[in-house]
Amino acid sequence: MSAMTVVSAPKQRWWNRIAHPGQFVAWTRPLLWPLVLCTALLFAVGLWFAFFNSPQDYQMGDTVRIMYVHVPTAWLSQFVYATMAVSALGSLVWRHPLADVAMKAAAPLGASFTALALFTGSLWGRPTWGTFWEWDGRMTSTLVLLFIYLGIIALWRAFDDQLRGARVIAVFTLVGAVNIPIIKFSVDWWSTLHQPASVFRADGPRMPGSILTPLFVMFFAFTFLFITLQLKSMHTEIKRRRVMSLERRAVQGAADA
């Protein structure tokens, strides 16, 4: 008898608790304003460093300042995809209800950051390499990433039944994840104008601290921006699903009456 009681009332772990969309919103809503403040503060400090407290590069001059928006957006283009891929696993393996929501909320954000990485990259490429665009491994694979994001957004809009859509999109997302290591290693595999990794290396970063500081601050600023927008979009998506189910009930109610 006591065993029955234990089975029927399992101890709730955080994992189960955040699986309830309403609970998730209630738990994470107080985080939004602190996140907004953190993001704003990081951007203020980052931009001050980027323009007023960092030196020119000895070869590139002032164009090195484009790096402070290019590297963080390029990082996010891949990090957001990783977030989507992990959510896709959560959706397929555990049927976690919030995994679908996280996957859907991240796609437009990822597409925007990827577009920005390409945009800032071409504006940096023109004065330093002499060309806006080159069909090499890094740039082409990043363009493919943008198309994958746009495809995922289009797929979400194509399905009326979002639960069914989520499974198809999760599979598509995981297949598309092959592109991420291709982007990462493209600079080592193929000859390219793009420089190889120069911050996270086994032998340490290849930049002086005066340039690394603004880069890191901007890196965190953009990452916090993504986390804030992702959380807010997830709240909206949860409410949108509630609206859809309520509308369905309203129609059923009208049909029954």
Place this chain on the structure above:
Amino acid sequence: MIDLGPHALFIVSAYCGVALVVAALIGWTLLDARRTERRLADLEARGIRRRSAGPAA
């Protein structure tokens, strides 16, 4: 404003483009949130509630 050298146009365009897209993302996120909340409030005002929320008052 500090002197950005001969490629100032590229640097300023890059930052302006990023600012524009980030502002649009924030605006769209807030607009979408407001629109969805209004629809939800509208449905609840009409007495349509989830079963878990109990009968309409």
